[in-house]
Amino acid sequence: MTPFLPPEWLPVIFAGLMALSILFYVVLDGFDLGVGILLPRVHEEADRDRMIAAIGPFWDANETWLVLGVGLLLVAFPSAHGVILTALYLPVAIMLVGLTLRGVAFEFRAKAHDLKTKRRWDHAFVAGSVTAALSQGWMLGHYVLGFAEGWAATAFAAMSAVGLAIAYAFIGAAWLIWRTEGALQRQAIGWARLAIWPLGVGILLVSAVTPLVSPRIFERWFSFPEVFLLAPLPIVTAALLLGVGNLLKHMPFPDDALRRLPFWGAVALFSLFFAGLAWSFFPYVVPERLTIWQSASAPESLSLILAGAIFVLPVILGYTVLAWRIFGGKARDLTYY
Amino acid sequence: MDALILARIQFAANISFHILFPTITIALGWVLLFFKLRFNATGDDKWMDAYRFWVKVFALSFAMGVVSGITMSFQFGTNWPGFMERVGNIAGPLLAYEVLTAFFLEATFLGIMLFGWKRVPGWVHTGATVLVAFGTTMSAFWILVLNSWMHTPQGFEMREGVAHATDWFAIVFNPSMPYRLSHMLMASTLTVAFLLAGISAWRWLRGDRAPSVLAVLRTGIVMAAVGGPIQAFLGDAHGLNTLEHQPAKVAAMEGNWETQGSVPLLLFAIPDEAARENRFEIAIPYGASLILTHSLRGEVPGLNQFRGNHPPVAPVFFGFRIMVGTGLLMIAFGLVGAWFLWRRGALPRIMMWGLVGMTFSGWVATLAGWYVTEIGRQPWLVTGVLTTAQAAGPVPAASIGTTLVMYLVIYVLLLAAYIGTIYRLAARGRIAEAMPGSVMPTPKAVA
Numbered sequence: 001m002t003p004f005l006p007p008e009w010l011p012v013i014f015a016g017l018m019a020l021s022i023l024f025y026v027v028l029d030g031f032d033l034g035v036g037i038l039l040p041r042v043h044e045e046a047d048r049d050r051m052i053a054a055i056g057p058f059w060d061a062n063e064t065w066l067v068l069g070v071g072l073l074l075v076a077f078p079s080a081h082g083v084i085l086t087a088l089y090l091p092v093a094i095m096l097v098g099l100t101l102r103g104v105a106f107e108f109r110a111k112a113h114d115l116k117t118k119r120r121w122d123h124a125f126v127a128g129s130v131t132a133a134l135s136q137g138w139m140l141g142h143y144v145l146g147f148a149e150g151w152a153a154t155a156f157a158a159m160s161a162v163g164l165a166i167a168y169a170f171i172g173a174a175w176l177i178w179r180t181e182g183a184l185q186r187q188a189i190g191w192a193r194l195a196i197w198p199l200g201v202g203i204l205l206v207s208a209v210t211p212l213v214s215p216r217i218f219e220r221w222f223s224f225p226e227v228f229l230l231a232p233l234p235i236v237t238a239a240l241l242l243g244v245g246n247l248l249k250h251m252p253f254p255d256d257a258l259r260r261l262p263f264w265g266a267v268a269l270f271s272l273f274f275a276g277l278a279w280s281f282f283p284y285v286v287p288e289r290l291t292i293w294q295s296a297s298a299p300e301s302l303s304l305i306l307a308g309a310i311f312v313l314p315v316i317l318g319y320t321v322l323a324w325r326i327f328g329g330k331a332r333d334l335t336y337y
Numbered sequence: 338m339d340a341l342i343l344a345r346i347q348f349a350a351n352i353s354f355h356i357l358f359p360t361i362t363i364a365l366g367w368v369l370l371f372f373k374l375r376f377n378a379t380g381d382d383k384w385m386d387a388y389r390f391w392v393k394v395f396a397l398s399f400a401m402g403v404v405s406g407i408t409m410s411f412q413f414g415t416n417w418p419g420f421m422e423r424v425g426n427i428a429g430p431l432l433a434y435e436v437l438t439a440f441f442l443e444a445t446f447l448g449i450m451l452f453g454w455k456r457v458p459g460w461v462h463t464g465a466t467v468l469v470a471f472g473t474t475m476s477a478f479w480i481l482v483l484n485s486w487m488h489t490p491q492g493f494e495m496r497e498g499v500a501h502a503t504d505w506f507a508i509v510f511n512p513s514m515p516y517r518l519s520h521m522l523m524a525s526t527l528t529v530a531f532l533l534a535g536i537s538a539w540r541w542l543r544g545d546r547a548p549s550v551l552a553v554l555r556t557g558i559v560m561a562a563v564g565g566p567i568q569a570f571l572g573d574a575h576g577l578n579t580l581e582h583q584p585a586k587v588a589a590m591e592g593n594w595e596t597q598g599s600v601p602l603l604l605f606a607i608p609d610e611a612a613r614e615n616r617f618e619i620a621i622p623y624g625a626s627l628i629l630t631h632s633l634r635g636e637v638p639g640l641n642q643f644r645g646n647h648p649p650v651a652p653v654f655f656g657f658r659i660m661v662g663t664g665l666l667m668i669a670f671g672l673v674g675a676w677f678l679w680r681r682g683a684l685p686r687i688m689m690w691g692l693v694g695m696t697f698s699g700w701v702a703t704l705a706g707w708y709v710t711e712i713g714r715q716p717w718l719v720t721g722v723l724t725t726a727q728a729a730g731p732v733p734a735a736s737i738g739t740t741l742v743m744y745l746v747i748y749v750l751l752l753a754a755y756i757g758t759i760y761r762l763a764a765r766g767r768i769a770e771a772m773p774g775s776v777m778p779t780p781k782a783v784a
Contacts, residue, residue: 057451057453060445060447061441061445067406067407068437068441071436073414074413081421082418082421086415090736092411093415097743100405100407108758298426300501301502305433308434309433316442322445323445323446327448327452327453327456
């Protein structure tokens with residue numbers, strides 16, 4: 001098969017697809033994991049069931065974006081995949097155990113024969129969600145620092161781990177504001193209010209540290225005229241944080257107005273932050289070591305995948321929208337029939 | 338232990354745990370569709386009850402398969418970075434197509450299939466069931482294409498030590514693919530047949546005489562009786578294909594140390610790799626020659642032809658016997674069960690107990706079979722292209738060992754919970770069927 005594009009463009013397209021998959025994953029599984037992190041705050045059994053019901057039909061497909069993201073890294077940038085996953089060997093393993101517990105606990109709790117067993121799987125669900133969120137944040141921290149070692153790097157990774165867990169809790173709460181009602185919704189508004197300010201601090205911290213540790217990234221952001229072209233990014237982020245924070249102060253509104261807004265605000269915040277990171281690191285897939293061109297697979301193979309992806313990805317997005325419509329609105333009880 | 342062995346054990350543990358669940362979901366998806374269609378056609382509640390019970394088993398198995406599958410997608414990189422570096426141009430598109438055409442399809446429509454009952458029209462729900470079943474089968478197709486290519490690679494050329502695809506048709510339809518794919522799909526059919534029959538027999542023995550229990554039992558027996566003999570035929574064809582393309586594997590399966598004619602079929606032996614001979618042989622004269630060459634005196638290649646370059650003999654040899662032995666037992670149960678159903682319309686009690694014992698027999702045969710084929714490919718990871726040792730990564734043994742223990746603990750616990758939950762569900766089967774909504778207690782406002 002002959003490439004139908006100039007071959008040097010293929011890695012760029014695949015980097016874009018991979019970044020998009022990871023962003024989709026972080027947003028989508030972010031709200032699932034966030035609900036898992038928040039579950040221990042609720043003691044009423046019916047409310048706990050409702051929280052789980054709010055993510056029930058979605059979590060599986062949400063997690064598939066992780067498979068696509070890491071799969072694209074694997075197939076499009078094989079040497080980078082090897083470097084990154086061997087450098088992050090332990091946190092990856094811990095994340096996988098967390099995701100495993102979270103995923104199966106969901107099924108097991110639904111089939112538990114008594115409350116005690118159900119609670120045990122709830123613990124596994126919470127532990128799995130928290131572990132997965134923390135280890136993903138830890139990996140993000142290490143990645144941002146280019147896998148540097150030493151106590152400062154470890155401290156940064158630890159902060160990043162907590163930061164991402166808070167970010168997930170925030171988007172999870174925002175999801176619950178949209179998908180639940182009554183007392184549970186009011187609780188969710190409270191959690192979102194609590195989480196949004198540390199989230200802002202976390203975004204600020206990562207944004208400040210990245211250019212400081214890498215002169216190349218500093219150059220990228222603070223040279224002329226980039227600094228003006230990029231200025232909207234932090235400004236919009238700050239405006240969003242203030243806007244959503246202010247909105248949360250006044251929620252809930254009569255008739256449940258604007259219930260979707262915190263969630264889409266969170267999506268916008270995640271996307272902007274992610275775009276900033278992408279701008280900082282492009283074209284490196286392993287920070288400061290491997291560019292996307294150095295690690296890309298053969299153009300023939302990439303073309304073949306791209307040809308399929310062009311047809312299939314819109315279909316995937318189409319039936320994802322269908323599923324969202326079918327399970328739109330407030331979470332009700334979740335039964336198999 | 339060195340890092341290579343630990344990395345192999347870890348990957349083997351994960352992939353062994355993983356394969357248990359797709360083996361169930363591939364065929365169970367279609368069985369659920371069958372239940373649904375029977376209900377649509379007859380309006381008989383027993384088919385709906387069967388659907389309701391088994392969809393829970395499906396959901397649980399699916400979740401187990403998803404989480405262990407995600408682990409696997411990471412372990413390709415963590416344990417075998419050399420694999421993608423050397424043959425990524427081939428493996429990459431195949432894996433990508435699996436994610437794009439199968440994973441999203443099954444994951445998204447599973448949500449609709451499980452929870453969409455009251456929210457979508459009946460035909461949409463049936464359609465979702467079709468798409469989930471189709472997705473699991475597509476997933477099996479792509480991964481078996483890749484696995485078969487690793488056994489019998491073709492359609493590529495090596496440039497600067499990296500494989501480049503030259504003919505995708507040849508890659509996808511590589512020589513062992515049709516045999517391996519059909520053998521695995523039938524393995525899934527039989528695994529599910531005995532799971533259906535075993536759990537139903539257990540419910541029956543506990544006094545649960547719901548019409549759905551008997552209907553499912555009958556479904557399982559018929560699947561076993563039809564699928565068992567077909568599987569024996571497919572397995573034989575697969576073996577002949579292996580003899581043609583991977584003779585060293587067949588030599589290890591037969592425990593045949595010297596190339597010779599009139600080779601006996603070993604029912605039992607203890608292969609001694611150091612002495613390069615077998616101990617305690619129990620054999621049927623001419624058996625192996627007859628099976629492999631369809632002639633009593635036919636010559637069968639021996640391990641002496643592949644000295645220093647053949648798989649470890651004992652695991653392949655024993656794995657093969659466990660697979661065939663379990664398979665023969667499954668065929669016998671299927672045929673005898675079908676005979677009883679046909680002549681008497683019921684199964685004797687002793688047969689019910691036998692079926693309970695056979696509930697997870699499909700797992701045993703499937704795992705044993707995979708060990709034969711995968712260990713039988715050693716020392717190669719991709720035959721003639723890349724050895725397993727070459728693909729290993731730089732991760733220190735201590736890290737692999739620690740995570741291996743962690744994975745093993747989780748897997749043992751989850752497997753116990755999985756089997757326990759299925760039996761609990763079976764014990765509550767009647768209550769659950771009478772009380773839809775028991776999945777989530779206390780629904781206050783049902784939409």
